[in-house]
Amino acid sequence: MDEIQYSEFENPSFDAKELVQRYRKRIPLPHLQKILRGHHAATRQELIELINEKYADFVSLSSRMQGVERALKPLRAPLEESSELTKGLHTKLGGLLQKAEEAHQGLARIQARKAALNAYIENARLLQKIQCSTGQKWSNPQESDDFFRDRITQECIARDLRRVRLNLEGASAEGDAPECKALLDEALAFQEDFSKRLQEKLRLLLSASKKGWEASQGDSAADRRIPRSELVAVAHTCKALCTIGHSEPVEQIFAEVFAKAALEEISVACSAAAEEAKRKAMAETSGAKMVAGAVDLAVFFQSVAKAFFTEESALLGFAQRLRRGSDGDEALAVPSLKLVAYSVVLPALRQVQEVWPNVFMPAFPDTFAANYVHFTKFLQAAEEVMDTSEAQVLRRDPALCDFQRKWKTQVYCSLRTKEAAQLMDAAARRLATSEPAQHKAAGGFWLEVSSELARTIDLVWSAWYLSSLFPKMARLSLELLARYGKLLSGFAETSSTAGLGWDAGASPPGWNTSSQPVRLARAASDVLQVMHSLQVDGAGAGTIAKLFLDRLPADEKPKQLTQALLADSAEGLRPTLALLKDEMLKQVVAAMVTHFAAIRGIPAFYRMLNKPVPTKASPYVESSLRPLTAFREVLVGSAIRDTEIISSWLKEMVDGASQEFTSQAAQLIELTRQQEASLRRLAGRGSGGEEQVSDLDKIHMQLCLDVDTFSQMAAETAGGSAEGLSKLIEAVSGIRRDKPP
Incomplete structure (x- = not known):
């Protein structure tokens, strides 16, 4: 291996990139990078020593790595072949699994198809049997020798129709079954025809019962009972219709036969009474401002309650007897019917919306409040003749909720709040100039503003109160109390600049009745009386507190919260009382x-x-x-x-x-x-020794x-x-x- 040319590193302008390319095969790249970094950090001599010291290790490691590579080279081909075989096996297994899944799905479709065909065959036979039974029943209605068997057959047909519908709906939902869908359509068409026949029959039965009931108007209440034969016929017909899910048409038929004409007559009478009241008011007040929206619905709701919620009502008789059976006979009970709720209450409310759509607007607050109270009492009277389940269903019904939302109670509350503020403002303007009135045992107040406060709060909870506005009415009353405290505080502050009013020359000397201390004392007396009327203790509740508590439900938590609010309101008047006392003290x-x-x-x-x-x-x-x-x-x-x-x-x-x-x-x-x-x-002063x-x-x-x-x-x-x-x-x-x- 060639020696490293250290002179290249000694050159200050050497190219590091070029040196890396030249020596990377002889020196591992990390060590070479370390050498280059050392070139910038260490001296030339130290760099050369570092390369010579580690060069042998670098060469040895490179040799060993080449040996490992030569040893692994024979194993590369078998391993690659094994990898290819594994991939092929995986592909074959995937194909087999896919075929198995397709086979499983096909088997499931076959099973679903088989189940659908079985359901079709079974329900087709059942539907054919129902059609035959119904055809015989409708074709020979006079040949029945057993009245009860005829009614039972009618109910059995209804139950079979419901079973057919449910079976076919389930079969159609589980898979592709066109024959089940066709049979379901046929069953629904037959059910609709069967329902129409039953509805017509029920309408005839109820009309006959109504005529018989009206014919017995002169009889006593004990004698005016629905004949058992009529009750049995109506009950079984209603059961059949309810069995196939047509309870709503049953309630509509009851409403058409018993309630529709009566509600129209009552509406006409109520409109006539409203027109007569309007005419009299205009004659008495020389053109009072009245509009059609100011109709009073007392006549309507009271007449409906009298016509349908008393023993004089045939509809109520049917509702009570079909609710749990007649004379304890549970077989005649049709509990799914809600005749009072859906045949009387909701039709009456729809009649109000159609005939008097303006009653929901508080253009005339007094009439609006009266109509809302009449509606609330009517609803309470209806719930009294219902059982608990029917009343709960009625409260949750969307039609009733929509009717209740139509009442513009928030607008009404705003108008009442403004009216109460105007009453208190008028009394406040007269506070500084008017003389204290003589103490009256009925009202118990000296100042007009105190009497106005008590009268307005009583008006809030008596004439203005609506059951849905308890929180807002409570807030209005508390605001009036706070306003009252501010008015008397201002009265006390203005009284500090007035004359004393002490008449020392009178016989005997005393305070003038119009003097400020007397007025302050009587104002303090009024404040104390108002605070006393807000108290709730073991002896009972004060007059104002009683107005709050009498409107509360029986729940203990709202009662405790209301008592706490009343206590806070009474404490809020204490600064006013202290200010009145301080002004009295100053002047006396x-x-x-x-x-x-x-x-x-x-x-x-x-x-x-x-x-x-x-x-x-x-x-x-x-x-x-x-x-x-x-x-x-x-x-x-x-x-x-x-x-x-x-x-x-x-x-x-x-x-x-x-x-x-x-x-x-x-x-x-x-x-x-x-x-x-x-x-x-002073020396000359005599002491007077004696x-x-x-x-x-x-x-x-x-x-x-x-x-x-x-x-x-x-x-x-x-x-x-x-x-x-x-x-x-x-x-x-x-x-x-x-x-x-």
Whole structure:
């Protein structure tokens, strides 16, 4: 092997690609790449040493690899031959599997064809037998010597027809069976003809029963029963039709015979009553705005319920007797029929949609709500005469769901919300100017806005309420309560700038009935009454809470949620109540503290005038408490039930007045001490040695006596001692000659 020309690597401008091509057969490519990388990283001498050190290993590895290749060369041809044989075997096996699969499919088709032919032969014989039996039955209807055998034969034919149809439908679905499809078409055509004959027969039977029922109108309810022979004939005919899956035509026939003409007559009567009511309204109101869409459906729904849901109804008699059999005879039961639902209720609802399509629009909200309530009551009356399964089927029926969706309840709710807002706005505009009305035992409110709130909420749940709008009606009521709280909060804020209204010259002195404190007290009384009406406790529910709870279902979870909403709404009125209380406190305290200016005149009354020792309180004490006493009478007269609330409010007023009294007393004490110190510095002042009580002592005694009297009378008026009174007594404790025990 030629030596590597290291001088080529020493050349700085060597071509690495060319060197790789030259040495790749002698040096493995990874090592050669390492050498080239080393050329860029190491010195020329290090690169040469690396190549010489690993060259022998490279040559040895290359020699061994050539030996391995020579050893494997004899094995290559057998292995390739084995691979070709394996591929050929795989191709042959695949062909065999495909042929087996085709054979299996052919066998399955043969078996399906055989089954279809067997089904065809069996059902063709059965259909021929049915046709023969039916031909004999229709050809000699008067020759039957056994009434029940004739009815049983009719039902057997229906069962055989159903079996033929089901067998042929299954055979046609499983494979290619044109003869089964042709036989199925023949069977369906025969079944349709058989059904038409039975329907005509049922129509004749029901017409005869209707005539007999109408002929017995004068008989008592106990005597007016459907004859058993007629019931048996109708029951077996209905069973035969239901067996072949034609229960819907049965219900349509009942509706045509018993309900169609009656519903048309009732519709005409209802339209005539609506026109008469419209004419009277226009005459009474000199052209009231009325349209045809304002028809009241009370006459229609009540008449339908009276005609079909009482013992006077022949249709209800059939429905009850065919539901579970007559007189306990289960053989006469046709439970698949839903005569009340599909022969009365749904036809009546279709009649409404056809004759009065405008009733679903709330152009006249009162009439819309009344019609919706009439429909709801009609549906409830229908469910009362149904069994549970029939009522459940009716509730899920698409026709009833579509009828319920036609009522534009969302539009109606929006109109009612707007109307309620207008009522509250009108009452709010009169709130600031109107005088509080006299307390009425019926309404129990002083302010017109409170009465309007109670009236509107009652209107929401009585005249406006719809069963499908409970969440929206509840939301509207809660919004009205929140609006009411904001209105009275604004009323309290505007009252803070008004006059006091305290009439000290009256006999006796008192608060004017039109004064702001009186109005605030009565407003607070209304708020408390509204909060009380929202409460639900062991004693029962308040008036407003009862309106909510009476409309709830028996489920406990909605009841708990509603109670929580009512509690939150009552808590939402507490800030309004606190604001009213604060404004009352400010004005009553302002009327009380004006009399405390007389405290500054106590020193002038005793100093250097040789006045006797005081034995009673100053007149200003009683005068300052008169506004509080009079306002207590206002609170009591405002019909506030909770005496604890009255007492707490009076105590807060006493605290406010006591704070001003304390300030005035502290100023007087400090002033007298300064004056006394100045007098002692005057050399010419006579002390009056025989005098045991100084003028300063008399001033302090008078002040203490005023404080004690004020504290006692205020505590009696407020129903308990207040915190401000304790601070007031503590403020004068340092000037008492005899410390209180």
